[in-house]
Amino acid sequence: MVALLHPDLLINLTLRDLRSQYKRSALGWTWSVLNPLVAVVVYSAVFSLFLRIRPTVGDPSGLDSYAVFLLVTLLPWQFFVTSLTGATRAITSNSSLVTKIYFPRWVLPTSAVLARFITVLVEMAVLLVVVALWEGHIAFQWIPVVLALMVLQLLFTVGLALMISAANVYFRDIQHFLNVAMQPWMFLTPILYPLNLVPSDRQLFGISYRTIYQLNPMVSWAKAYRNVLYDLRFPSAERWLGIVVATVVVLALGFRVFNRLEPRMAEEV
Amino acid sequence: MVPPTPLSAPGGPASPPAIAMDGLGKKFRLTHDRNWTLKATLLAGHRTRYEEFWALRDVSFDIPHGSTFGIIGGNGSGKSTMLKVLAGILRADEGTAVANGRLSALLELGAGFHPELTGRENIYLNGAILGFTARDIRKRFDDIVSFAELDQFIDEPVRNYSSGMYVRLGFSVAIHVEPEILLVDEVLAVGDLAFQKRCLERFDRLRDEGRTIVVVSHDLDMVGWLCERTAWINRGGLAAIGPSGEVIEAFVEGGEEAGDPVSGAGLLSLGGLGPDDLVRSVDLLDANGQALPSATSGGPVTFRVRYDAARAGETVIVALGLYRADGTHVTSINSGASSAAASSDGPVEVDYHLSALPVQPGTYELSVALHDSTMKKVFERHTHLVRFSVEPGDGDHQTGLVALGGTWQARAGGT
Numbered sequence: 001m002v003a004l005l006h007p008d009l010l011i012n013l014t015l016r017d018l019r020s021q022y023k024r025s026a027l028g029w030t031w032s033v034l035n036p037l038v039a040v041v042v043y044s045a046v047f048s049l050f051l052r053i054r055p056t057v058g059d060p061s062g063l064d065s066y067a068v069f070l071l072v073t074l075l076p077w078q079f080f081v082t083s084l085t086g087a088t089r090a091i092t093s094n095s096s097l098v099t100k101i102y103f104p105r106w107v108l109p110t111s112a113v114l115a116r117f118i119t120v121l122v123e124m125a126v127l128l129v130v131v132a133l134w135e136g137h138i139a140f141q142w143i144p145v146v147l148a149l150m151v152l153q154l155l156f157t158v159g160l161a162l163m164i165s166a167a168n169v170y171f172r173d174i175q176h177f178l179n180v181a182m183q184p185w186m187f188l189t190p191i192l193y194p195l196n197l198v199p200s201d202r203q204l205f206g207i208s209y210r211t212i213y214q215l216n217p218m219v220s221w222a223k224a225y226r227n228v229l230y231d232l233r234f235p236s237a238e239r240w241l242g243i244v245v246a247t248v249v250v251l252a253l254g255f256r257v258f259n260r261l262e263p264r265m266a267e268e269v
Numbered sequence: 270m271v272p273p274t275p276l277s278a279p280g281g282p283a284s285p286p287a288i289a290m291d292g293l294g295k296k297f298r299l300t301h302d303r304n305w306t307l308k309a310t311l312l313a314g315h316r317t318r319y320e321e322f323w324a325l326r327d328v329s330f331d332i333p334h335g336s337t338f339g340i341i342g343g344n345g346s347g348k349s350t351m352l353k354v355l356a357g358i359l360r361a362d363e364g365t366a367v368a369n370g371r372l373s374a375l376l377e378l379g380a381g382f383h384p385e386l387t388g389r390e391n392i393y394l395n396g397a398i399l400g401f402t403a404r405d406i407r408k409r410f411d412d413i414v415s416f417a418e419l420d421q422f423i424d425e426p427v428r429n430y431s432s433g434m435y436v437r438l439g440f441s442v443a444i445h446v447e448p449e450i451l452l453v454d455e456v457l458a459v460g461d462l463a464f465q466k467r468c469l470e471r472f473d474r475l476r477d478e479g480r481t482i483v484v485v486s487h488d489l490d491m492v493g494w495l496c497e498r499t500a501w502i503n504r505g506g507l508a509a510i511g512p513s514g515e516v517i518e519a520f521v522e523g524g525e526e527a528g529d530p531v532s533g534a535g536l537l538s539l540g541g542l543g544p545d546d547l548v549r550s551v552d553l554l555d556a557n558g559q560a561l562p563s564a565t566s567g568g569p570v571t572f573r574v575r576y577d578a579a580r581a582g583e584t585v586i587v588a589l590g591l592y593r594a595d596g597t598h599v600t601s602i603n604s605g606a607s608s609a610a611a612s613s614d615g616p617v618e619v620d621y622h623l624s625a626l627p628v629q630p631g632t633y634e635l636s637v638a639l640h641d642s643t644m645k646k647v648f649e650r651h652t653h654l655v656r657f658s659v660e661p662g663d664g665d666h667q668t669g670l671v672a673l674g675g676t677w678q679a680r681a682g683g684t
Contacts, residue, residue: 008397012397013397020383103399266359
């Protein structure tokens with residue numbers, strides 16, 4: 001069973017992505033810290049200072065900080081986006097490998113996601129420590145829950161990455177479509193603002209806006225991350241159910257689609 | 270990947286063959302406009318229009334365990350497609366191809382290397398892609414490095430490697446995977462002579478250990494020398510199979526009937542040139558630059574090789590090898606530095622002019638190779654590319670190998 005997962009191949013390809021990512025750049029790994037840092041400064045200025053969006057006050061933590069409110073969802077979101085954009089080209093950009101050597105192709109998009117996962121693990125750890133020192137907001141006892149959420153998000157992302165990377169071999173429009181889709185997707189997820197700003201009293205075809213809004217599976221993750229790391233509260237059973245169902249469905253569908261599209265990949269890539 | 274299994278004993282008649290092909294067929298889709306966009310597909314309402322082309326059809330034969338097996342055929346005959354199907358890269362559309370044992374394919378050396386990573390990191394990466402665990406690699410690491418002669422450079426990024434170092438490392442990793450079945454596609458001619466010799470020694474050792482080696486090559490001499498049995502693939506089907514000598518003979522003769530000339534000069538192409546080859550044409554010309562169907566012993570002749578200099582991208586040295594039809598090597602010559610000036614963006618013509626062709630009448634074959642300026646790397650090698658006849662000249666009759674072209678003089682008296 002373990003051999004089926006090709007751990008050595010996954011590890012080596014993940015290391016390849018991680019090692020080559022910042023080769024020949026002067027700042028190297030500093031870039032992976034600079035990126036969320038710049039984002040949090042810009043978003044805080046625009047949304048907190050100019051648009052005056054108030055973060056919800058953490059319950060029961062009592063925390064009231066837009067930067068922390070933002071970062072606990074922004075980091076997982078950036079992991080999601082960079083994983084998908086990286087994984088889209090995972091097969092097409094490795095065409096020399098795919099056409100010359102046989103190995104299970106699913107490891108290509110999966111290792112692309114894994115490399116970003118390692119990065120976000122480090123980022124989240126740094127975030128917890130900085131927030132603890134800065135705000136005195138101790139979330140360490142919640143680490144197992146955060147890890148569970150992150151692993152589920154990893155599996156969900158792998159499922160999507162499998163679908164997208166395989167489809168992109170046949171339709172190169174996918175990679176462009178993805179770039180277009182990620183921006184609205186971010187704004188339709190409660191990352192920059194709290195969920196309670198989405199109206200629940202206005203309706204579309206008899207269904208409230210907030211209900212429709214919550215069909216987006218990323219809403220569940222954003223809300224759950226915020227529960228654990230900002231409110232210091234265990235996410236509701238409803239959230240967990242949404243997360244687990246989305247993960248299982250997308251992962252199973254991902255492998256199914258990938259296996260269907262795999263046989264002719266070497267010809268089309 | 271196939272999990273490592275203990276090496277089975279060299280096959281008796283009862284043991285299953287290393288590779289069994291049964292009614293194997295593989296088709297490709299030739300799309301005329303490669304407009305694979307979502308929009309085009311949606312607007313067309315169905316899949317993009319394409320023509321089907323069977324690169325392989327109805328091929329059935331077995332490759333026994335512990336044998337060295339050659340696959341020959343002209344360009345585009347389907348032999349590389351067959352290798353890719355056997356390697357699992359392409360999926361058969363018809364029939365089956367079953368490999369019994371751990372299989373490794375050498376289709377392109379260093380295909381999995383990442384230029385920014387060091388040689389050391391790439392060994393682990395490439396090994397993992399070929400199905401090795403980190404522990405397997407660690408055990409063989411020193412052997413891999415010393416076989417590739419890269420001890421000094423192993424912690425350098427491979428983008429700094431010369432092309433020779435690059436393929437040596439690729440070959441070394443692949444050969445140390447120690448598969449039960451090794452598929453090799455035209456990758457033996459790498460590195461310098463000493464390295465090639467060690468590669469062939471390694472093949473001998475693999476063979477002695479009872480492993481199965483399948484070699485696809487244009488180099489008939491090498492196939493004949495290395496392989497016990499050979500299959501000749503022609504137009505996607507099995508044309509002949511049997512002991513290498515017989516099959517190669519049949520192929521060389523069959524090439525006369527099936528082969529289409531490289532140019533209109535009446536030259537006979539044996540191997541043929543594909544659209545991807547750098548060499549575009551080979552011609553025989555008379556003194557006025559007119560294409561000749563054949564040459565004349567003792568007469569003037571020019572060998573003209575046209576190649577695509579734009580795609581070669583660097584200075585190319587053209588080498589010609591002249592063989593008699595019975596395989597006797599007459600001579601090999603290369604253009605050396607004299608053609609170095611002739612690098613350009615388009616096709617380049619290289620002429621080798623002889624004022625008197627110094628060979629006896631008969632049938633001859635010409636091999637053409639393109640090297641880089643150091644002669645270390647071979648861009649392309651077309652062995653026995655064209656066949657032409659040399660007609661008797663005006664002079665007296667002679668026999669043997671060469672036409673000396675001397676003159677007789679008889680004088681009365683003397684001192």
